Amino acid sequence: MEKLNLPDIDARTRFGKNGKQEIFDEIRKKFVRLTPEEWVRQHFLHFMITELGFPASLIVVEAALKYNNMMKRFDILAYRADGKPCFVVECKSPDVEITQAVFDQVAMYNMTLTVDYIAVTNGISHYACKIDHEKRTYLFLKDIPAYHSLNRKS
Numbered sequence: 001m002e003k004l005n006l007p008d009i010d011a012r013t014r015f016g017k018n019g020k021q022e023i024f025d026e027i028r029k030k031f032v033r034l035t036p037e038e039w040v041r042q043h044f045l046h047f048m049i050t051e052l053g054f055p056a057s058l059i060v061v062e063a064a065l066k067y068n069n070m071m072k073r074f075d076i077l078a079y080r081a082d083g084k085p086c087f088v089v090e091c092k093s094p095d096v097e098i099t100q101a102v103f104d105q106v107a108m109y110n111m112t113l114t115v116d117y118i119a120v121t122n123g124i125s126h127y128a129c130k131i132d133h134e135k136r137t138y139l140f141l142k143d144i145p146a147y148h149s150l151n152r153k154s
Helices: 038-052 099-112
Strands: 014-015 021-025 032-034 060-067 070-081 084-091 116-119 128-133 137-141
Touching: 021 038, 038 060, 038 070, 038 084, 060 099, 070 099, 084 099, 099 116
Parallel strands: 084 116
Antiparallel strands: 014 021, 021 032, 060 070, 070 084, 116 128, 128 137
8 A cells, every 4th residue: 555644554454255355443343445545544543543642532433414405424523522523534545646526525524513623634745623613614734733722612
């Protein structure tokens, strides 16, 4: 897999029964198919937990949500200690350019989740925004926020 602009991880991989390569997801506690997007997701999860202080127990990976009577799946959602969702991340394959369409996708998820922080990454480029729901604006951040900085009640 491609070298990413994220810290290296000590990934557990194997070949599944179908002959496809798999990687162990520490959050979901199971092996999942190793695709380029999953490679990015696992690296970003590791970064969130080891470098940014996100508790693994407060992270959900690839869960469904309902938007306009359609089922959608977000990549990563982190919760505050009080149980309120606070940060949603959309992961793309390294060969996928981060465009307005990618931001629109995570913004659509946020219409249901109403988190205060969103991020998008392709493993090479990472962008994070702080959302002001009252003013309906967003502010691009210089860095991906650490957990302690967004674990405050809004």
